Amino acid sequence: MELTSGFTRIQSRIRTSRISREFGIDTLAEHLESYLPEPAIARVRAAYEFGERQHRGQFRKTGEPYIYHPLAVARILAEMRLDATTLIAAILHDVIEDTDAARDEVAARFGKEVANLVDGVSKLDRAQFHSREQATAESFRKLMLAMTHDLRVIMVKLADRLHNMRTLEGMTAAKRALIAKETLDIYAPIARRLGINSMRVELEELGFANLYPQRYAVLQRASRSITGDRRSLLREIEETLSRGLAAEGIGANVKGRRKNLYSIYRKMREKHRRFLDVFDLYGVRVIVDSVDDCYRALGIVHHQYRPITEQFNDFIANPKLNGYQSLHTTVMARGGIKFEVQIRTREMDQIAESGIAAHWQYKLGERVGKLGNLDAEEWLGHLTEMHVGEADSLTFVDDLRMDLFPDEVYVFTPKGKIIRLARGSTCVDFAYAVHTELGDRCVAARVDGHLAPLNSQLESGQTVDVITAKHARPNAAWLHFLKTAKARNGVRNFLKNQRADKAERLGQRLLDKSLSDLGLSLRRLSRTDIDRGLSEMDEPSLPALYAAIGLGKRLAPLVARHFLSGDAPIAKGRRAKPLAVEGTEGLVVEFAKCCHPVPGDAIHGQASMGRGLVVHRFGCAYSRRKGASADRVELTWADNVSGEYNVELRVTASNKRGLLATLTAKFADSDCNIENITFPERSGALITIRFLVGVHDRHHLASVIRRLRRVAAVERVERC
Incomplete structure (x- = not known):
């Protein structure tokens, strides 16, 4: 055990030494000299020194000092030639979340722009949310909103995720799978959406390898097993196309490539193909100088190899949503093997690899990050x-x-x-x-x-x-x-606005009724009483108060008392008429599923938080058990009520062949829609069937029940 422990420490030191050489600040600064001026590099060094002090004593799951992670993130972005502000934010991207450093301190040292980027990447505190899912969703939403203000936020986050994916070995298998799934579901598609192909491909490959390690290994072995034949054919195609393009005076760079395994896996799943049936495992990319050369090169490719016409796409004339442009054609090569050929200009190729990052122009003293896409x-x-x-x-x-x-x-x-x-x-x-x-x-x-x-x-x-x-x-x-x-x-x-509008109208009717019970009315209230009542309830206006009542957030009888003058006795006013339900109130009036009221039933209302007014039948046991008297609202049906209302019927009958068909036919004859059928009970020769059906009113319901009772096999028909 002692030997093993010593070997582990040696491995850790070797790994730390290697990472130190690869991701040290000197190595990063040396790379930055190729495109950043010295003052900008000095700011990056200062950020490293601050970040190193803040993270001192912190280690990653893999064993190396934590500071190597933000340095690696900065190196990924430096390879994309991003500006100094983005690199500083990358180095400091975890200091607000994981150390004692505050946002104001970061802003004071490195500027408000850096502080905004770091804050945008920082996750929210999990403790303030009910669940991990909600915390993750809120943090991600915060990230997306920050991205709409400055796209560099998502560049830092993608680089952060990419380095985390490269160093997942310290995590448990379950944690690796969870992070990999999130990467494939969210981060790789964002990289695709922004056209950052280099990041997208690596995120997909690493995500696939960690989420489905066995499937990845099988595809990797299968891909290697056919590499020999395809490689030789690939070299032959490269040489043939290079000669053909040169003969026509087109300067071109022709290079072969292997599609990443995740793309192959996704195509196998989506199109239900075997591995050997995925024809474009390898492809050829032709890079030329101009758009005109792209179309000329297409003619040469089709002259050399027979094209498959239904597999041609012109993304130059019709660019993809992420700005990607290229000509895609699939051709038949020797032995009936199909190859995809992509033809694009050098500028298109740069955008295809770096996406939105290709539009960054570093200019000293000027704001960067403006989109060109x-x-x-x-x-x-x-x-x-x-x-x-x-x-x-x-x-x-x-x-x-x-x-x-x-x-x-x-x-x-x-x-x-x-x-x-x-x-x-x-x-x-x-x-x-x-x-x-x-x-x-x-x-x-x-x-x-x-x-x-x-x-x-x-x-x-x-x-x-x-x-x-x-x-x-x-x-x-x-x-x-x-x-x-x-x-x-x-x-x-639209539905939310519609609901708010209807809630406001319903709330006004409910409040007016409650005021009437106290001998008052909305029209007779003084402006002073209204302002005082709104202030006591902390509501900005009467319409907002009406909407709160209509949505069940406030109870009208309690609200009405806030509008009484301080020394005014409660008048025993004439009892207001019950509120009339028309059935067309929409989202703010709900018909209870426990008792299924229909027009003609004696009804009352129950104010319910967030649901508005819930209509119950009188005598509903659930309503009596759950509701307080202050929540109750007297209701009646309006004269012009219309529509269809669900009601539940329990039919007990002899279990004979063709019974269900007979019953459903009776419902159809009664102009009655069946919403649902369940079979909760079966006892010997009898069976109980529950039907959820739509009726217009009590008279229609009575007609339906009479028809069902005439069926010879039916023993009982009861309304639930």
Whole structure:
């Protein structure tokens, strides 16, 4: 054991020595001399000295001093030639979260810009949240919001995640798998979305290896087993294309490459293919000087090898959302082996590898980080909309996952404008992508001139014409088929505003009724009494108070007492009429599932926090048990009540062949929709079936029950 312990210490010292040489501040400074001036390098050194003091005594799970991690993060960003401010933030990215250093101290020493970047990367304190998931979601949302203000925040975070993925060996298998899954779900797609291909590929490869180590090992062995034949063919293709391009006077760099294993694995899963059926394990990239040369080179490739026409994409004319541009064509080589060829200019190649980071221009004394990619700017603007429109962080993260899609479809407006959408997007997604108001008012669509349902999934090349109506409104059911986060956010925002509006109207009616019970009314209240009552309840305005009452956050009878003058006795006023329920109040009036009231039933209301007014039947045991008298609201049905209301029926019958078919036919004859069927009890020859059905009122319900009782096999029909 002593020998083992000594060997472990020696290994640790060797590893620490190696890391010190590789990621030491001198090595970093030497690299920075190639593109940063000396004063900027001096600021980076000062940041290292401060960070080293703050992290002194802290060690990573792998055993080396903690400071080597932020230095490694800075080195990753330095290789992308990012500015000194970003590198300083990288070195200090954990000091606020993991040491005694405060944000103000960082700002005083290194400037407000560095402090903002470090604060943006820092996670929130887990202790203030109910669950790990909520804490993670809130921290991630904070990161995304900081990214919309300065994109360098996400560059630091991606580099931080990349180095963490490179050094996962100190973690348990379960922890490695958890971090790897998060990397594949969130961080690699963000790198893809921003076009940072070099980071994206390594994050995917490391994530795949740690999440599915056995699958990774199997694919790695399989890939190596076929390398020999493909390698020789790859060299032959490189030489053939190089000669052909040179003969036409096109200066080109032709190089072969192997696709990363995660891309191969994903293609096998998505297209249900065996490893040997994935034809583009290897590919060829052709780098030329100009866009004109790209198309000329395409002709030479197709002259040398037979193209597969259905596997051609022109991402130069139609760039991807992350700014990626290239010509992709798949050709048939010797032996029937298919190869993908990518053709692009040198500038396109730089953007394909570094993405948004390729747009950074280091200029001494000037602000950096301005985007040169309009698509990325549009996406960041969309992230801001998502943040403002969605209060729940877990929902925000789910929407973001949906928005980080790997594939797109290209569809056209009637005027020929190209709209890029996530694969699987529908006509409603298209409408919201064009304009929020168009999405809010769409009622139908024409796809290539033919009428199509709003949930129709779109394909590349289609022309979509959205049909609108002046009084149309978004439907909550759309949320079940929408693909893009922008469309889902648009529908949710409309429903929230609609709910707030209806809650305000309901709250005003409830308050007026409670004031009437005290011999008062809203119209007779003085401005002084109103202002005093609002101040006591800490509400900014009457509309805000109405909305709080309508949503069940405040009880109208208690609120009414705040508007009484201090010395005024409570008048025994004429009892107000019960509040009339029309059935069209929407999201702020809910019909209780414990008793399923329908028009014609004697009813009362129960104020419920966050749900608004819940309508119960008189005599409902659950309502009596759970509700306080102050929560109760007298209700009646309005004369013009309409719609369909769910009610539950329990049918006990002889268990005969064809019974269910007979009963469902009776419901259909009664113009009654069946929402759900359950079989809770079966005792000998008898069976009990529960039906959740929709009826218009008590008269309709009575008619349905009479029809069921006429069935010979039926013993009892009871309303639950």
